[in-house]
Amino acid sequence: MKKWMCLLVALSMVLGSAACGGAPDAPATTRAQTQETTAAAPAEAATEAAEDKIQLTLGIYPESTNEAMIAAYDVYMANYAKRRPDVNVIPAHYFYALETIVPLAESGSLPVIFEPWYTEPQKLIRAGYVRPVTELLKERGWDEQINPSIRDLLSADGEIYGVPRDAYALGLQINMELFEEAGLVEDGVPLYPKTWDELAETGKQIKEATGSAGLCLLAMDNAGGWHWTNIAWAFGAHPLSIDNGDGTFTANLNTPEAIEAMEYISALKWEHDILTADPLTENWGTGFTQLGVSNAAMYIGANDAVDQPTVVNGLPLEDFALVPLPAGPGGQYSLNGGTVYMFAANATDEQVDAALDFMISIGRAPEIGPELIEGLTEDARGRKENGAPVLRRFPAWVGSAYANTEAAAISPFLNVDMRLYQDYFDKVAEPGNLRLEEQGLTQEMYAEITKVLQAVLSDENADIPALLEAANHNYQIMLNDAGIGK
DSSP states (O other), rough: HHHHHHHHHTTTOOOHHHHHHHOOOHHHHHHHHHHHHHHHHHHHHHHSSSSSEEEEETTSSSOOHHHHHHHHHHHHHHHHHOTTEEEEEEEEEOOHHHHHHHHHHTTTOOOOOEEOBBTTTHHHHHTTOOOOOHHHHHHHHHTTTTTHHHHHHTTTTTOOEEEEEEEEEEEEEEEEHHHHHTTTEEEEEEEEEEEESHHHHHHHHHHHHSSSSSEEEOOHHHHHHHHHHHHHHHHTTTEEEOSSSSEEEEOOSSSSHHHHHHHHHHHHHTOOOOOOOOOGGOOOOHHHHHTTTTTTEEEEGGGGTTHHIITTOOOOHHHHHHEOOOBBBBOOEEEEEEEEEEEBOOOHHHHHHHHHHHHTTOSSSSOHHHHHHHHHHHHHHHHHHHHHOOOOOSSBOOOOHHHHHHHHHHHGGGGOOOOTTTTHHHHHHHOOOTOOOSSSSHHHHHHHHHHHHHHHHHHHTOOOOHHHHHHHHHHHHHHHHHOOOO
16 A cells, blocks of 8 residues: 555646656546556457467557557567567557556556656656566676666666666757748758847747747646756756655755746746747647747757657758757756666566567667667668658667667668757767756656746746745655655
């Protein structure tokens, strides 16, 4: 019951994916269908499979609407069947959400492998919903190849509980067409804002010239708190969740720097008037839509979501750019998050080993060989065919061999002017630029901040210090109730 309560502390909140990578939570109907599929499909498929085969329920299998990725998985699974004929792979797509992780884990129905965001591993480890895989990783030499900061997120008491799928760093996504109309493009490169003050001025120039919003700011779900965290860091508000070094955390949302960051948000709405018509209705998905259909010129987004404004929302590749986030009085930072692979607590060594081999087949493992090259190649080919920018991944695995292999595999499919991206990649490579998401109960913290954003963007005279004091109080209670507050 204790581990149930640790995760249920936030079930009354509307969750957004802010970490992950950054997609919003699935609609209720989708979550229900996903849960049913995850629970039922393995039982049906296992009945038909040979009894002596290892049953690998694949929570990372693409959702049914993603036809292009399913086609890629057809190739992956055919190759995997040759490598591991002793394994029966059971597609069991699972979109991670707190509403479903608790009942699935408690009933022992989680897929063998699934993919939560960077904010979730410690929570799942504390609850006992995932198993350690340290020895299996050591046998392969993978334990030393995980990016150290990501390995720390996945570790507790000397054990490693997962491996990285990918990583991202937030930047500023730009609609080049609107920048061009506003006279903010020179030699094919956008004259993007270098500071948050400049962003306000740039936004005003764009709105005056085009009638479109300068910036799409989110204030509908957890993604609002996620984005605000990065802005707050630039104003010097860090940490927002104090790590006491003993497994406990103290809320720190009401500092003068945090207040200044929230006042800046208020000014974007009430003084500069550069936001979309109703930020309270903007979420992760609508932000990309506003950018893609030229209703907004700028949006905070990452390298792992460049297909959203382009492929999904129709923005031509030549009209899209990704540049560094602006600097503030407290510095310039990019929030570093992503998605990890974790393994159900009741998964056997054989099942986890089979899942790790499957990672090789899809090009998500650090082993250099034909399967990695084919996985990377298929991914790049699919992106180019779908009209998505083909870019190198953010490094979740360390070592030049992997990076060089990836560069060689994707080079035939490169389809963008790298001048529209290079400043972003240069900035996030600078020491000290990247910051991992705040620890504690991160998604719950984001939800509390989003409440403040909603109040500030609804009322020009909102009492920001009082609102952040209330958010800080509420967040501390959640930490206390989860047994990790101090």
